Amino acid sequence: xxxxxxxxxxxxxxxxxxxxxxxxxxxxxxxxxxxxxxxxxxxxxxxxxxxxxxxxxxxxxxxxxxxxxxxxxxxxxxxxxxxxxxxxxxxxxxxxxxxxxxxxxxxxxxxxxx
Amino acid sequence: xxxxxxxxxxxxxxxxxxxxxxxxxxxxxxxxxxxxxxxxxxxxxxxxxxxxxxxxxxxxxxxxxxxxxxxxxxxxxxxxxxxxxxxxxxxxxxxxxxxxxxxxxxxxxxx
Numbered sequence: 001x002x003x004x005x006x007x008x009x010x011x012x013x014x015x016x017x018x019x020x021x022x023x024x025x026x027x028x029x030x031x032x033x034x035x036x037x038x039x040x041x042x043x044x045x046x047x048x049x050x051x052x053x054x055x056x057x058x059x060x061x062x063x064x065x066x067x068x069x070x071x072x073x074x075x076x077x078x079x080x081x082x083x084x085x086x087x088x089x090x091x092x093x094x095x096x097x098x099x100x101x102x103x104x105x106x107x108x109x110x111x112x113x114x
Numbered sequence: 115x116x117x118x119x120x121x122x123x124x125x126x127x128x129x130x131x132x133x134x135x136x137x138x139x140x141x142x143x144x145x146x147x148x149x150x151x152x153x154x155x156x157x158x159x160x161x162x163x164x165x166x167x168x169x170x171x172x173x174x175x176x177x178x179x180x181x182x183x184x185x186x187x188x189x190x191x192x193x194x195x196x197x198x199x200x201x202x203x204x205x206x207x208x209x210x211x212x213x214x215x216x217x218x219x220x221x222x223x224x225x
Contacts, residue, residue: 004157035213042215043158050209059212090157092213099207100146100165105157 002026004106006091012112013081021076021109023091030096032074033103034058034066036087043090049074051096081113117141118202123220126196132189134219136202139183144206147178149187151198152218158201161187192223 007022025032030051035043035058045058047066055066063085065077074093078085088110092103119137126132138147148163162169162176164185169176175188189196201218205211 031209043213045210045212048209056210058210094207100163101207102148102160102163103207103213104160107157108155 004091004093004104006089006106006109008109009107010110012114013078014114015082017081018077018079019081020078021089021091021111022073023075023106024073025091025093025104026072027093027095027104028071029093029104030071031094032068033092033094034064034074034076035090035092036060036085037090037108038087046076046089078111081111083113085111086113087111117204117214118216120200120202120216120219122217123222125222125224126189126192128194128223128225129191132187132192132196132221132223134187134189134200134202134221135184136186137184138202138204141182141204142206145204146206147176147182147185148203148205149174149176149200150203150215151196151200153198158213158215159198161200192221194223194225197221197223 004025033048034046044060049055049068052071067075088108090108092105094103095101149161150158164176178185199218
């Protein structure tokens, strides 16, 4: 049981390049999330998917797109990477059985934009 | 901004219980108390959560005061691998919310 798996773990991009961060969970969770964490700060929500087939913007969606490919997978795409998007990206998932089930996080993707 | 107050750091001897306090005097009636930890370079790891009753799982125990204004996370037999930053978070986990971490408590388990 791997939980939440993120790939890649590290990536360096040049400004203007595009890439997709992958996230998969094996806990049969309905809800999935993408956050970014900058040094000394909490996690800021980029996008979330309350259930398969739906996605919604969080606080900082600009410059990103997401795809809820199926119940297991939720990907985050940077269409034209900018240095301001240098960050650690975390994917999380949660059972939708009730609001207060905890979110479970992956180990993150460390992304540097040069 | 974080709704919780935690000591910035604590030490604990290996094998002893680690008791991590958290104040959340403005907690509202539907907000749960969650504890996560983050070991350097890893993602936040869920530990335990509760509303008003004490909770226990395989990792830890959570003691919430009757007025719900504070709580304590107890790691019964701390190991070196428990060295991490521990975050106490209060929230009603509706969709679309950021995950607000305060500075947390840096627990150092000493041999």
